[in-house]
Amino acid sequence: MTQKSEKLFFNSLKIALLVFLILLIPVPVYSTQESNSTLPDISAKSAILIDAYTGQLLYQKNPNLRCFPASTTKILTALVALSKEKDLNKTFKVSKTAIMIEPGSSSYYLNEGETISFQDALYAMLLISANDAANVIAENISGSIQEFVKEMNLFAQNIGAKNSHFVNPNGLHNPQHYTTAYDLSLIARQAYKNEILRKIMSTVEYKITTASMHKKPDWQIIYNINKLLRKNSKYYYPYANGMKTGYTAQAKRCLIASAKKDDIDLIAVILASDDAFADVIKLFDYGFNNFKKEELFKQNQIVGKVMVDKTNNKWIEGYIKSPFFILKNQSSNSKKQDVTYHVDFLKDIKPPITKDTVIGKVYIYSSGYLLTSIPVLSYESYIPQSKVTTFVHNVKRGFVKGMKFLFYVLFILSVLMIIFIVAIIIKLRRKKVKLRLRSTKTIDFSSFVNKKLK
Incomplete structure (x- = not known):
């Protein structure tokens, strides 16, 4: 073998060995079938898994730890907006203030003076996390972002989310904008009950048609950034049906996700995670594989x-x-x-x-x-009796009780009388026997022994 062929042989051997080692590297597979009763190990600092309808806690990890929610905030924004405005076709106008957002953050790139329908703004906000759309919704619903934020905090307090404080409708970082996994689960449950929000958040692809300054087709089609819903994603989860992602450098990866399998509906909240999608899949698998619905009442x-x-x-x-x-x-x-x-x-x-x-x-x-x-x-109706009827009823009831008492007394006296009479009869019979015995003559046969016969 020449030096050149020898070198070629060793290079090929190295490549083969490298391929073999790559094949040995485990690939993460997110199973939805295998039962695992042990609590899932997740990277999130705070998380919670609940029954979507009852709120029953199935898993919790630091559920009351104060965290930054990032764009999961937008679920609350949508809830407040829909509680104030029912007409999804209403036209919203874009102001200069609304489009003043952090450079590089998620946006639909709306323009000052542009108009867009309430419905399209909701889709832009919830599917691609458009911060400008969130501001437009807030301004058009309450007149200003500040007034809308007051409504957000009031809404949160009213549903029991008492450890939260919000300062904007989009979730961009602010030290005073915080919440907890438990509070977000309460907000998520409200959204899960809302048919409009469930439809929007489960949508994978949507066409915006009312943005007046977006004429190009590539600006009209938007795709949901929730990877649990995307079949071409490694995080695709067949039972997932919606909710919202979130990310800022300070908040890390955040996710509120919902899923339905058979007759069980689950909601998971992930905060401050390294891989929120992987974490939420572990929670869903744990919930679906280990819990069954049973009647409490x-x-x-x-x-x-x-x-x-x-x-x-x-x-x-x-x-x-x-x-x-x-x-x-x-x-x-x-x-x-x-x-x-x-x-x-x-x-x-x-x-x-x-x-x-x-x-x-x-x-x-x-x-x-x-x-x-x-x-x-x-269980039944009850109408009380009148005073006269009640008096008569009480008299009757007293009479019945009195008669029962009298019967018992007479019965006892009768028994005692019978016992007394029987005792007298027995006593008289004994006395009569004694008298009869006393009247009988006694013969002394001992005197006959000493008499002589003649």
Whole structure:
């Protein structure tokens, strides 16, 4: 072998060895089938996984840690806007202030003086995270960004997101713009209930037609940057159905995601992550593979009773009209489900009461957090009797009780009388026997022994 061919041989060997080593490198695969009862290991500093409808906590990691939400803020912006304006076709005007955003940040590049429909602005804000679209929505809904932000904070407080504070509608970094994973889960649940937002956030591709200064086709078509929904992405998740991404240098990778499989709907919140999509897939797999839906309350289930009329000693049963489901961990090594509840009846319920009157509530908790309250309804109607009727009823009831008492007394006296008579008869018979024995003559046969026969 010549020196040249020898060199060629070793180079080929090196290349083959390099290819072999590359093939040995594990490729991350996001399984949705394999059951794994152990808690997922994620990179996020703060995260939470909940049932989308009940809010039941399935997983939590520092859920109350204060974090920067980045563009996940825009879900709250959309909720507030839709609570104030119902006409999606309404035309919004773009101001100079609205397009003054941080250079290089996400934008639809709207122009001063341009007009765009409310609906198209929502799609631009939620699909490509356009910060200028968020500002346009805020200004046109409330007159100014500052006034709109007040509405955002009020909305958050009203739904229980009390550890949050927002200073803008887009999520661009500000030290005073913060939230928690738990608070964002409350906001996400509100969005999940909104059909308009669910439709928008699950859309992969959308055509904007109303932006008056965007005439080119390549400016009209926008694509959702949520990689869970993109089939050409390595993070594609077949059960994902929407929500919102977020990123700033200070916030790191953030993500609110929702997914539905069979009869289970989940929402996950990821904050301050190195790889938010990988983290959320781990949480979804954990939730879908380990939890099953079970009834906590059946339809028309009685949950207790309450006194409604002390005079007549009347109690009414309370019941829950609709069934209520929780998710139960099916793994054998899982801890007891931390779902608790207590029934709280109203005080001083005044009759008359018709059937299905609210007479109390059932409060349901998960890991110490209030999930929801369910009304407790009266199982029957109750109309109290009039005073005269009540008097007569009381007299009758007293008479019946008196007669029962008299019967018992007479019965006992009768028994005692019978016992007394029997005792007298026995005593007399014994006395008569004694007298009979005393009147009988006694013969002494001992005297006959000494007599001689003649």
